[in-house]
Amino acid sequence: MTIATRILNGEILTPEEAYTLFTDETLDTMTMVHEAYQLRKHYYGHKVKLNMILNAKSGICSEDCGYCGQSREIKEKQRYALIPENQITEGAKVAAENEIGTYCIVMSGRGPSDKEVDHITASVERIKAEHPQLKICACLGLANDKQAAKLKAAGVDRYNHNLNTSENYHEEVVTTHTYQNRVDTIETMKAHNISPCSGVICGMGETDQDIIDMAFALRNIDADSIPVNFLHPIKGTKFGNMNQLTPMRCLRILALFRLINPTKEIRIAGGREVNLRSLQATALMVANSIFVGDYLITGGQPNQLDYDMIKDLGYEIDYGHTDKVVKAK
Numbered sequence: 548m549t550i551a552t553r554i555l556n557g558e559i560l561t562p563e564e565a566y567t568l569f570t571d572e573t574l575d576t577m578t579m580v581h582e583a584y585q586l587r588k589h590y591y592g593h594k595v596k597l598n599m600i601l602n603a604k605s606g607i608c609s610e611d612c613g614y615c616g617q618s619r620e621i622k623e624k625q626r627y628a629l630i631p632e633n634q635i636t637e638g639a640k641v642a643a644e645n646e647i648g649t650y651c652i653v654m655s656g657r658g659p660s661d662k663e664v665d666h667i668t669a670s671v672e673r674i675k676a677e678h679p680q681l682k683i684c685a686c687l688g689l690a691n692d693k694q695a696a697k698l699k700a701a702g703v704d705r706y707n708h709n710l711n712t713s714e715n716y717h718e719e720v721v722t723t724h725t726y727q728n729r730v731d732t733i734e735t736m737k738a739h740n741i742s743p744c745s746g747v748i749c750g751m752g753e754t755d756q757d758i759i760d761m762a763f764a765l766r767n768i769d770a771d772s773i774p775v776n777f778l779h780p781i782k783g784t785k786f787g788n789m790n791q792l793t794p795m796r797c798l799r800i801l802a803l804f805r806l807i808n809p810t811k812e813i814r815i816a817g818g819r820e821v822n823l824r825s826l827q828a829t830a831l832m833v834a835n836s837i838f839v840g841d842y843l844i845t846g847g848q849p850n851q852l853d854y855d856m857i858k859d860l861g862y863e864i865d866y867g868h869t870d871k872v873v874k875a876k
């Protein structure tokens with residue numbers, strides 16, 4: 548019986564089994580992609596979800612995340628305070644015009660002030676009135692219970708807060724907040740019935756075991772949406788000279804995440820273009836979601852290339868959420 552058939556029959560790979568699969572050099576990556584594709588096809592057919600990022604506040608951050616060009620450690624960076632409501636709602640209009648399903652409003656910083664949350668919620672209320680079909684994801688950093696309640700009341704559908712890396716490797720990535728801080732924010736959002744989006748950044752010096760641990764941590768936290776970022780090294784950051792990824796390794800990582808989180812929205816996130824290069828379309832046979840447009844402070848490819856890729860694959864854009872519709876066996 549194939550791995551995909553076993554998973555479709557309700558089996559869950561054990562961490563040991565996943566490690567063996569991931570590291571077995573005699574198992575070629577395309578075989579893993581093929582197994583993962585069976586699951587992608589079963590749960591998502593030929594649909595692709597599109598997301599668009601708005602960097603609503605940039606730089607000015609107290610934290611020391613080793614991958615981030617907005618960290619306090621970086622001198623040269625794009626800095627601005629929280630942009631006016633009109634600019635946030637204008638971004639939503641652009642998203643709606645570009646067939647985007649989820650508009651992601653992102654703020655730099657450890658976490659939002661109450662005043663910033665009020666600014667975001669006022670913007671979200673306007674967006675929901677103007678574009679009711681557009682799903683809103685907020686990514687504002689560490690947030691508390693009261694802030695989560697306000698976001699939910701304003702109509703925020705989803706909250707992104709990445710685990711980023713494994714619990715073991717976390718201190719190598721950031722020292723100004725803990726792995727548990729991140730888990731707590733995700734749990735706070737879940738408690739307010741906000742769909743949890745949480746993912747990782749691969750290529751920061753983590754081991755194969757760390758990657759297995761991340762995939763299972765996200766399964767355990769029950770993230771509805773899993774952005775898998777591939778490090779796009781930014782000059783001056785701790786990981787600015789890191790060069791650990793190849794397109795085939797990125798594919799293998801995505802396949803692994805699909806095998807461990809078969810029913811979840813798996814998004815090829817930041818670093819897609821520079822790390823997967825010509826294998827982006829192959830990666831969409833495993834993942835079912837991408838960002839269209841630019842990332843926070845790095846550029847994406849022109850939108851049309853993404854729409855062409857989807858069409859060339861014979862895929863179609865999916866506007867809806869399937870959160871909690873498809874249950875893991």
Ligand code: SF4
Pocket residue numbers: 606608609610611612615616617618619654655656657688
């Ligand atoms: S990832 Fe967020 S919290 Fe970390 S340095 Fe960048 S902006 Fe600050």
